[in-house]
Structure formats: C-alpha cells, structure tokens
Amino acid sequence: MNEELIRILVATDNHVGFLERHPVRGDDSFNTFEEIMRTAREMEVDFVLLGGDLFHDNKPSRKTLHRTMEIFRKYCFGDRSVQVQVVSDQKMNFRNSSGCVNYEDPNFNIDLPVFIVHGNHDDPSGDGDLSAIDLLAATNLLNYFGRAQDLKEIHLAPVLITKGSSKIALYGLGNIRDERLYRIFREKNVKWVTPAENRQDWFNIFVIHQNREGRNSKSTITEQMLAPFLDFVIWGHEHESLINPWESSAGGFFVVQPGSTVATSLIEGEAKPKHMALLEVSGKEHRFTPIRLKTVRPFIMEDITLSVAQPPLDPKDTDAVTEYLAEKVEEMIEVAAREHPPDPDYPNLHLPLIKLRVDYSGGFSTINPQRFGQRFVQRVANSEDILLFVKRRTQEKGKKTAA
Amino acid sequence: MNEELIRILVATDNHVGFLERHPVRGDDSFNTFEEIMRTAREMEVDFVLLGGDLFHDNKPSRKTLHRTMEIFRKYCFGDRSVQVQVVSDQKMNFRNSSGCVNYEDPNFNIDLPVFIVHGNHDDPSGDGDLSAIDLLAATNLLNYFGRAQDLKEIHLAPVLITKGSSKIALYGLGNIRDERLYRIFREKNVKWVTPAENRQDWFNIFVIHQNREGRNSKSTITEQMLAPFLDFVIWGHEHESLINPWESSAGGFFVVQPGSTVATSLIEGEAKPKHMALLEVSGKEHRFTPIRLKTVRPFIMEDITLSVAQPPLDPKDTDAVTEYLAEKVEEMIEVAAREHPPDPDYPNLHLPLIKLRVDYSGGFSTINPQRFGQRFVQRVANSEDILLFVKRRTQEKGKKTAA
Ligand SMILES: [Mn+2]
Ligand SMILES: [Mn+2]
Ligand SMILES: [Mn+2]
Ligand SMILES: [Mn+2]
Numbered sequence: 007m008n009e010e011l012i013r014i015l016v017a018t019d020n021h022v023g024f025l026e027r028h029p030v031r032g033d034d035s036f037n038t039f040e041e042i043m044r045t046a047r048e049m050e051v052d053f054v055l056l057g058g059d060l061f062h063d064n065k066p067s068r069k070t071l072h073r074t075m076e077i078f079r080k081y082c083f084g085d086r087s088v089q090v091q092v093v094s095d096q097k098m099n100f101r102n103s104s105g106c107v108n109y110e111d112p113n114f115n116i117d118l119p120v121f122i123v124h125g126n127h128d129d130p131s132g133d134g135d136l137s138a139i140d141l142l143a144a145t146n147l148l149n150y151f152g153r154a155q156d157l158k159e160i161h162l163a164p165v166l167i168t169k170g171s172s173k174i175a176l177y178g179l180g181n182i183r184d185e186r187l188y189r190i191f192r193e194k195n196v197k198w199v200t201p202a203e204n205r206q207d208w209f210n211i212f213v214i215h216q217n218r219e220g221r222n223s224k225s226t227i228t229e230q231m232l233a234p235f236l237d238f239v240i241w242g243h244e245h246e247s248l249i250n251p252w253e254s255s256a257g258g259f260f261v262v263q264p265g266s267t268v269a270t271s272l273i274e275g276e277a278k279p280k281h282m283a284l285l286e287v288s289g290k291e292h293r294f295t296p297i298r299l300k301t302v303r304p305f306i307m308e309d310i311t312l313s314v315a316q317p318p319l320d321p322k323d324t325d326a327v328t329e330y331l332a333e334k335v336e337e338m339i340e341v342a343a344r345e346h347p348p349d350p351d352y353p354n355l356h357l358p359l360i361k362l363r364v365d366y367s368g369g370f371s372t373i374n375p376q377r378f379g380q381r382f383v384q385r386v387a388n389s390e391d392i393l394l395f396v397k398r399r400t401q402e403k404g405k406k407t408a409a
Numbered sequence: 410m411n412e413e414l415i416r417i418l419v420a421t422d423n424h425v426g427f428l429e430r431h432p433v434r435g436d437d438s439f440n441t442f443e444e445i446m447r448t449a450r451e452m453e454v455d456f457v458l459l460g461g462d463l464f465h466d467n468k469p470s471r472k473t474l475h476r477t478m479e480i481f482r483k484y485c486f487g488d489r490s491v492q493v494q495v496v497s498d499q500k501m502n503f504r505n506s507s508g509c510v511n512y513e514d515p516n517f518n519i520d521l522p523v524f525i526v527h528g529n530h531d532d533p534s535g536d537g538d539l540s541a542i543d544l545l546a547a548t549n550l551l552n553y554f555g556r557a558q559d560l561k562e563i564h565l566a567p568v569l570i571t572k573g574s575s576k577i578a579l580y581g582l583g584n585i586r587d588e589r590l591y592r593i594f595r596e597k598n599v600k601w602v603t604p605a606e607n608r609q610d611w612f613n614i615f616v617i618h619q620n621r622e623g624r625n626s627k628s629t630i631t632e633q634m635l636a637p638f639l640d641f642v643i644w645g646h647e648h649e650s651l652i653n654p655w656e657s658s659a660g661g662f663f664v665v666q667p668g669s670t671v672a673t674s675l676i677e678g679e680a681k682p683k684h685m686a687l688l689e690v691s692g693k694e695h696r697f698t699p700i701r702l703k704t705v706r707p708f709i710m711e712d713i714t715l716s717v718a719q720p721p722l723d724p725k726d727t728d729a730v731t732e733y734l735a736e737k738v739e740e741m742i743e744v745a746a747r748e749h750p751p752d753p754d755y756p757n758l759h760l761p762l763i764k765l766r767v768d769y770s771g772g773f774s775t776i777n778p779q780r781f782g783q784r785f786v787q788r789v790a791n792s793e794d795i796l797l798f799v800k801r802r803t804q805e806k807g808k809k810t811a812a
Pocket of ligand 3: 647
C-alpha cells in the first residue's frame with residue numbers, strides 16, 4: 007500500500023428515498039447508494055466524499071432514514087485502521103456535538119469515514135435549523151461539513167487531511183439558494199481560508215452543490231468565481247454525469263460533475279451512464295478514475311415524429327398510431343434487454359425506464375399515456391409515463407428540473 | 410461491588426418533545442430525560458429500563474430526534490464494563506439488524522445499556538411499520554424489545570439477563586390497542602415463554618404499557634390477566650406516579666406504576682411528585698427504591714368555588730372576581746416558590762404550572778383565561794391556561810386523558 011496516496015471514493019446526488027413507494031423503482035436509490043458504499047469498502051479507499059442531496063426529501067420518511075442508517079452501519083464500521091488524519095480544527099469543521107471527526111471518537115469503531123455537504127434537497131430547515139444529515143452526524147455515522155455559519159460573509163475553512171506527505175485541503179459548501187450565493191460571491195464576501203503554512207503544498211479540493219449552467223446568469227455560479235488556487239472541483243447538484251474532468255478556462259483547476267446516481271427526471275441528461283469515481287491524490291498530483299455504476303436501471307429515451315412515419319400514418323386512425331408507438335416501445339425494450347441482462351441479485355432491475363417523446367404535430371391527437379402503459383406494466387419500470395407528447399421537438403430542449 | 414446484585418434504573422413515559430415549542434416549558438421533557446440518564450450513569454446501574462412513550466409524538470420533530478440521540482450518545486458510551494449478560498436468543502429479542510444486544514456489538518463502546526418497549530405515543534406505524542424507537546435501535550443507541558410479531562397469538566419470550574447467579578427473565582409488551590389486547594388475553598392467546606431450565610430460579614419482570622384502570626372493563630388489562638409466576642410488574646402508560654409497589658391481589662407479584670416524568674396534562678394525577686426508581690434484584694429477592702425527580706416543574710392545582718367566597722362576591726362584579734382569582738393564584742405561586750427555589754442549572758424551571766379550577770355556579774360568568782394569564786406571563790409557566798371554569802367540581806373527576 008502506497009503510504010502517500012490518498013484514495014477517495016466520490017459520488018453525489020444519491021437521492022435516497024426517491025420514489026420509495028413506487029412498486030418497481032422503490033429500491034433503486036437504495037440499491038445504488040449501497041453499491042457505492044460497498045465499493046468504497048471493497049476498494050479500501052481512505053474515505054468517501056459525497057456532494058449533497060444524499061436524501062431526496064428534506065424530511066425523509068422514517069423508513070428511508072432507517073434504511074440509510076442501516077447502510078452506513080453496515081459499511082462504515084470495522085477493524086481496518088484509517089490512514090488519513092484530520093489536522094484542522096475538527097470542532098470548527100464538523101457539525102456534531104463530539105467535536106471530532108467520526109473515526110476519532112473512541113466509542114465508535116469507524117473504519118470508513120464519510121464526508122458530506124448538504125444539497126438543496128437535504129438542506130437545513132425548521133426548528134433547530136437541522137438537516138436530515140444532522141441525524142446521521144449526531145449518531146456518528148458520517149462527517150457533515152461545509153455548512154456556512156453566516157451568509158453575510160462565508161468563511162470557507164477547509165478540512166485539512168494528511169496521509170504521509172500528501173496533504174488535501176478539502177473545501178466544501180452546502181447548497182445555498184443560487185441567487186443569494188451569486189450575490190455573496192459578487193460582493194466578494196466568500197473568504198477562502200488557507201492553511202497557515204506551506205500553502206502551496208496542499209492539494210485543494212472544493213465540493214459545491216449549485217447550478218453550474220443555466221439561462222439566468224444571476225443564479226449560476228461559474229468556474230470564474232472560484233478561487234484560482236483550487237486544484238480540483240467536484241460539482242454536485244447537476245444530475246447529468248460529466249465524468250471526465252475538464253480543465254477550467256478560469257484557472258488552473260480541474261472540474262468534474264459526477265452526476266446523480268439515480269435518475270430523478272426522465273430527461274436526456276439522466277439517460278446517460280451514471281458514475282461514481284475514484285480520486286487519487288499524491289502530493290500535488292492527482293488521478294481521477296470514473297467507475298460506472300452497475301445498479302442503475304436501464305433508461306432508453308427516444309424521439310419520434312408521427313408525421314414522418316413510414317408507411318405514413320392516418321392522423322385519425324388512433325389504433326394505428328397506438329400500435330405504431332407500441333412497436334417502437336417494443337424495440338426500445340429490446341435495446342435495453344440486450345444491454346442489461348437480468349441480474350439475480352436485483353430481480354426487477356432489468357425492467358427499463360422507457361421514455362418516448364412523441365412529436366404529434368400534423369393533426370395527430372395525443373393518446374392516454376396511462377392506458378397505453380397498461381400493456382407494459384410487467385416489462386417497463388415506468389409504464390405509467392412512457393409517452394410524452396410534444397408539439398415540436400425543440401420545446402423540451404434545455405428544460406431544467408430541480409436537481 | 411456485589412457481583413450478584415442486578416441494579417436497574419426504571420422510568421417510563423418520558424414523552425420527550427412534549428410542548429417542545431413552548432416558550433417556557435419547551436425543554437422540560439428533555440431536562441428530565443437527561444436527569445434520568447445522568448442518574449443512571451452516576452449510580453452505575455447495570456441497565457436502564459424504559460416503559461414506553463419515550464417520544465411524545467409518533468413522528469418526533471427532527472429537533473427532538475436529534476436532541477434525544479445526543480442524550481443517548483452522551484450517557485450510554487464509555488469504558489465501564491457491562492456486568493450483565495443476555496443469555497436468550499438476542500436475534501429474537503431485539504429489533505435491529507445486528508442481531509445482538511447493543512453493548513455486544515464490537516463496533517460500539519456502549520457501557521450503559523437501555524432496554525425499552527414502545528408505548529402508544531411511539532408505536533410502530535406507516536411504511537415499514539417502524540417506531541421512532543427503531544431509529545435509535547438502528548444506530549445502536551438502545552435495545553428495543555417486547556414487540557409482538559403476531560397479534561393472533563402473542564408469544565412473550567423474555568430477555569434473559571444474568572449476573573453471577575442472579576437471573577432476570579425480562580418480559581415486555583409494547584402497547585397494543587387496549588380493546589384488542591383485552592380480547593387476545595381473554596381468548597388465551599398470550600403465551601408466556603419460560604426459560605427451559607430451572608424456571609423457578611428466575612426473577613420474572615414484566616413491562617407493560619396499557620390502561621390499568623378504567624371505566625370500560627373491556628379495554629383494561631387487569632393484574633388478574635397476567636401470568637401468576639411473575640415477580641414484578643412495571644406498569645407504564647398511566648401518568649400518575651404510584652411509586653410504592655403493591656402486592657397484587659391476583660398473584661404473588663408486585664406491581665408498580667412509576668408514572669410519567671413530565672406532566673402532559675394539567676390534572677390531579679400529574680400534580681403529584683414524579684419519580685424514577687432503582688430496582689435491585691439478587692436471586693429471587695428484590696428491593697425497589699423510588700427516586701424523586703429533581704427537574705420536574707412545580708405544579709400546583711387547586712379548586713375554588715366562587716359562590717362560597719368570604720367576603721361574598723357579587724356575580725356581576727367581574728373585576729372583583731378577577732382580583733379574587735388573581736389573589737388565589739398569587740398564593741399558589743408563593744406555595745410553589747417555597748417548595749422549589751430557583752436552580753441556577755435550570756434558569757426558568759422554578760416558574761410553576763398553576764391550575765385553578767373555578768366552580769362558577771351560582772350566576773357567575775367565566776372570564777377570559779388568556780387575558781387573565783397575561784399578568785402572570787413572567788411568573789407562571791402555563792400563564793395561557795391557568796384557569797379552568799367548571800360548573801360543579803365533580804365534573805372533572807375521573808376524566809381520562811391519553812397517556
Ligand atoms: Mn441538488
Ligand atoms: Mn440532486
Ligand atoms: Mn401511553
Ligand atoms: Mn404516556
């Protein structure tokens with residue numbers, strides 16, 4: 007084992023509890039979050055870094071809380087020795103009453119530390135201004151960091167993590183309403199606290215959970231706004247997996263957008279392969295290795311235009327249109343089946359998500375998606391909403407949904 | 410230290426989270442629950458036994474959950490060695506995924522075990538049929554037992570606890586709707602599982618959370634219905650503290666009703682001193698020592714009849730009636746102050762609960778209790794509902810509230 011190499015399993019937007027009561031998809035978010043934690047354990051990484059939206063609901067159901075606690079309990083405890091050290095002020099870094107990183111509490115045998123910032127889905131709220139993540143921190147299951155104390159002036163104090171001579175300054179910022187954070191950045195009220203000594207020796211990571219791209223420039227944090235001394239930025243919140251880091255035009259740092267680990271919207275960005283990743287740091291060098299997630303439900307999305315069908319369709323012949331669309335869905339199911347054979351560990355996971363966007367301009371009528379879906383109930387995971395009728399294909403482009 | 414003596418701190422109906430948003434009383438339930446856990450630690454008891462209604466709300470607020478977790482985390486962990494052994498099938502006894510009593514999980518340094526049954530306030534519900542207590546069990550903060558698997562036939566399998574030659578068979582039954590449980594008992598579908606060997610050597614404790622007394626015999630579990638081989642019955646749910654055990658007329662066992670640790674109704678039964686207790690068991694001998702709780706807010710309740718006031722009051726002179734009642738409240742505040750001097754550890758705990766039941770028969774009118782209370786805002790904890798107007802004093806007698 008390389009005593010200088012810090013190995014980090016990175017994932018974001020796990021949205022556990024998403025559609026938890028759905029008869030087919032109910033376990034999807036849990037299966038994948040468990041895959042992540044199991045992988046982290048198998049790879050014996052130094053720690054797991056989560057980029058927010060661990061929970062889908064601000065108030066997760068009791069069952070979701072319970073299942074999530076059981077996953078952490080199953081994978082974070084054991085007799086390995088943790089190789090990294092947190093050398094910054096732990097009381098300042100973490101939200102919990104013990105005042106230390108979870109694996110240093112002598113009453114808990116934690117051997118896989120998890121560090122997490124909150125997202126907009128699991129942000130602090132209500133009496134006590136607590137996040138659901140605070141319940142996991144209170145029970146010492148993880149380390150919750152990156153929570154701004156004062157929105158007038160945000161002090162980004164890093165968690166300083168060392169292993170041998172490798173040193174990571176881990177900056178994090180839990181989600182803040184985009185317009186507000188934009189203003190705080192613009193007014194230069196984000197203060198980056200840097201290590202007192204040998205600032206240039208640290209590998210500086212930043213975890214952020216905000217809009218990265220958007221129409222409205224006043225609600226989008228850009229790479230240009232970030233500190234130029236950063237080395238690597240992990241961008242949560244955006245669900246499309248852009249898993250190959252790019253060098254920012256703004257400075258000398260790399261940016262990656264791991265994307266969500268479960269599709270919460272049946273849109274193009276979520277139909278692409280989903281990932282976690284291994285980030286390895288040695289000195290100022292790093293390597294980033296995408297890991298495709300195996301427990302992601304197949305999702306096939308296509309567009310079809312009724313007016314150009316061959317042979318041509320009669321707009322008044324609803325039965326013919328229905329059969330035409332059903333045939334198309336059959337083809338999509340076949341594509342999904344070729345790519346994702348059944349897995350005995352996940353009995354229903356091969357049932358695909360199918361989204362067929364139907365351009366019905368040219369005098370065609372819509373047909374009832376629920377009724378259409380009935381024939382696919384046992385074969386498509388989202389039989390209730392396979393079809394989406396649009397007038398012109400472009401309407402849907404660039405539509406943004408809450409991530 | 411006596412190696413045969415099993416020492417148990419007993420409490421019930423802690424109702425944490427009760428009135429948590431009340432400006433004066435919000436911390437009361439937490440203060441007292443923390444007093445119990447602190448006392449258990451200071452006394453170095455072998456374990457804590459809780460009789461249900463740990464939480465006041467079936468869905469405790471995030472803040473209440475968080476505060477409760479922090480209390481368990483503060484008092485249940487450490488380096489003492491636990492002297493008792495659980496020799497029954499732990500997987501059968503407890504609701505958790507680890508399948509063992511919490512202090513035997515090698516990943517947790519528990520040194521003060523807590524055993525608990527659920528009450529009607531924190532009973533299992535919703536998707537997954539989980540109790541809020543399950544969240545504490547999943548995070549290994551306590552041991553949740555006594556949950557009936559099958560209501561057609563309830564198998565009461567005890568937690569068998571030994572220390573040297575002393576042996577406790579701890580039976581528990583989380584709350585079941587009274588009418589239903591009555592029927593199950595009547596139809597002889599409660600099966601008491603007894604230790605395979607030397608049945609007569611065990612000290613048999615039963616923790617139950619049901620109505621003990623009530624008008625309707627079909628919704629009241631009586632001592633006669635319980636197994637005659639029991640030695641000691643701890644009766645939760647009833648909030649009046651009847652802290653001196655009585656020998657049951659039904660069999661050879663003792664019964665105690667510790668009562669709630671916070672007043673959730675301003676009725677006579679809750680105005681009495683509140684208690685936890687130390688139950689000590691050595692062989693088949695036991696000793697039960699009440700411990701008066703110190704953090705309970707003073708509660709003075711009195712009755713007054715306007716028509717017999719001296720000098721007589723004019724029913725039409727509302728101002729005079731108001732002043733008469735205010736004077737009475739002043740006297741009650743003085744009584745409370747004499748008995749409960751301010752405690753610097755609990756800055757507002759000396760503010761008393763005051764309940765004055767006013768018999769206004771004889772042509773008197775009621776006066777607005779909110780307006781009346783305004784003059785006592787800084788001096789009475791429940792200034793908003795000091796006065797209760799009744800027509801004849803007997804109306805209130807025997808009134809039952811959900812416990
Ligand atoms: Mn988000
Ligand atoms: Mn998200
Ligand atoms: Mn009760
Ligand atoms: Mn109660």
